Amino acid sequence: MSTTRPYSPGDRGPEPSGASGASEEDVAEAGGPTGGGASAPGTGVPASAAVTGPQVRRLSFDDQSGVVPLARDFTRQALYAWGWLPSATADQRAAAEDVLLVVSELVTNACLHAEGPDELSITCDKKVIRLEVSDRGAGQPAPRTPHRAGRPGGHGMFIVQRLCLDWGVVRTPGVAGKRVWAELGAPA
16 A cells, blocks of 8 residues: 555654653664564564564664665664564565565665665564654655556565555655655564
């Protein structure tokens, strides 16, 4: 499903700073340690996420080069910490690979169309991972219509649309740039 809603259905929007339910240990700058590793039985969701609420990791891209592989490595580390990896089944492996692919597409789009990304935020809450990439660009991401599968380029937002539960764009009035978000379901 494609959307440009600023928030997913049922979401009331961003909470004031410090009201997200994430503890200081759950928020890490540029790959620092966070809690969580074991999964809640039968859910594929980290036990700590089921108990303490959302876990958040943030990566700043200030003065960084090679941002796409950096974002993938950062995301892979979070998936290991939250119990999504290593995968016990093919479905779990596919879900983790989908998360890594969507991160790659969002960061690549920020590089190609928006002066580069500023920050990657990953939130794991129960059975959903939310990815957010902020940038300074004014453009509006959208899948190319019609999608031309045989032609190079132009597949990024089509891939995001196909793999995600939902996605959208958040703009703050009076502030340059945007946050492109996407949500993916946890492995079964």
